[in-house]
Amino acid sequence: MEQLPVCNTVLSPDGRPRAVASDHGAAKQKLFDLLPPAFVAAVVAFWAFAPKALAENGWTIVVTSALITLAVLGLEFVHERHAGWRMNRREFFTDLFYVVLGSTVISWVSTAVAEDPLAAAKKSLGITTQWAMQMPWLLQVVLVIVLIEFGQYWMHRLMHNATPFWLTHAPHHHITQLNAAKGAVGNPIELVLISLSVVALFDLSLTAKFCAFNVLGVVSTFAHANVRANPPRFYALFFTTIRHHSLHHSTDYEATRCNYANSLILIDRVFGTYREGEAAVVGQDDLRRLSIWEQFVFPFQPLIDRIRAKREATAAAIN
Numbered sequence: 001m002e003q004l005p006v007c008n009t010v011l012s013p014d015g016r017p018r019a020v021a022s023d024h025g026a027a028k029q030k031l032f033d034l035l036p037p038a039f040v041a042a043v044v045a046f047w048a049f050a051p052k053a054l055a056e057n058g059w060t061i062v063v064t065s066a067l068i069t070l071a072v073l074g075l076e077f078v079h080e081r082h083a084g085w086r087m088n089r090r091e092f093f094t095d096l097f098y099v100v101l102g103s104t105v106i107s108w109v110s111t112a113v114a115e116d117p118l119a120a121a122k123k124s125l126g127i128t129t130q131w132a133m134q135m136p137w138l139l140q141v142v143l144v145i146v147l148i149e150f151g152q153y154w155m156h157r158l159m160h161n162a163t164p165f166w167l168t169h170a171p172h173h174h175i176t177q178l179n180a181a182k183g184a185v186g187n188p189i190e191l192v193l194i195s196l197s198v199v200a201l202f203d204l205s206l207t208a209k210f211c212a213f214n215v216l217g218v219v220s221t222f223a224h225a226n227v228r229a230n231p232p233r234f235y236a237l238f239f240t241t242i243r244h245h246s247l248h249h250s251t252d253y254e255a256t257r258c259n260y261a262n263s264l265i266l267i268d269r270v271f272g273t274y275r276e277g278e279a280a281v282v283g284q285d286d287l288r289r290l291s292i293w294e295q296f297v298f299p300f301q302p303l304i305d306r307i308r309a310k311r312e313a314t315a316a317a318i319n
């Protein structure tokens with residue numbers, strides 16, 4: 001007589017056989033774990049094979065960047081990591097404000113104060129880097145990723161080691177939940193500082209640069225998102241994951257001093273700042289969420305407090 005597997009007779013709360021339900025859960029988890037590398041592969045394929053006219057149209061990078069953020073945000077509703085990080089109206093509009101700020105004002109300021117002067121200096125000094133343009137396209141993408149991430153790593157590390165820089169970066173650490181667009185949230189001074197790079201010194205294919213920007217976008221968006229995706233080792237060895245970055249958002253300051261790389265965690269592994277682990281509760285001090293105004297004035301708060309105390313002392317002396 002044929003024996004039926006016992007587990008198939010046990011029903012899960014939704015009425016389906018439990019074995020089937022857990023198989024479904026495991027398959028879903030496996031699929032989600034592969035999504036970050038699949039997104040990276042899709043982005044590279046798009047920029048490698050998109051028609052030239054489409055790829056070099058300035059709006060294409062704006063649209064692909066927005067689509068990446070929206071797609072990952074959508075995944076938060078399908079397979080969330082923590083209920084406590086669930087998106088709500090207030091978080092959504094704050095994040096949207098910073099995404100728009102980042103792609104307009106921050107981007108313009110960073111171009112005006114860094115990229116344009118660098119490009120002008122390169123031209124006037126007669127520096128040519130045609131060798132970069134001659135490299136295979138994929139190597140150019142890798143070069144841009146490494147250049148941007150190397151600069152960001154040291155700037156970010158400096159922010160965690162020098163008080164004036166920390167004051168600009170601390171608002172990003174005061175966020176009390178992680179979501180797809182949270183990488184864009186921070187004090188504007190910090191956002192400009194972290195956007196500085198030396199890419200403008202190199203002659204590179206425009207599509208290679210756009211591809212690199214989108215790869216970094218995919219990795220850092222997943223690294224901030226409330227998505228239950230734990231990418232395989234071949235990805236997590238090189239790229240920052242939500243596990244690495246949630247640990248960086250730990251609630252005590254000392255615990256934040258690791259995993260500085262926004263996207264290329266390999267740099268932390270090389271420079272000895274990599275730490276294994278994960279955090280489910282994120283924020284700083286008393287876990288108080290800052291408003292946009294508080295995020296903007298945060299670096300000046302010690303100065304404001306000092307002036308206020310002086311005024312009160314003067315008023316008290318007069319009275």
Ligand SMILES: [Zn+2]
Nearest residue numbers: 156160169248
């Ligand atoms: Zn940080």
Ligand SMILES: [Zn+2]
Nearest residue numbers: 172183224245
């Ligand atoms: Zn972050």
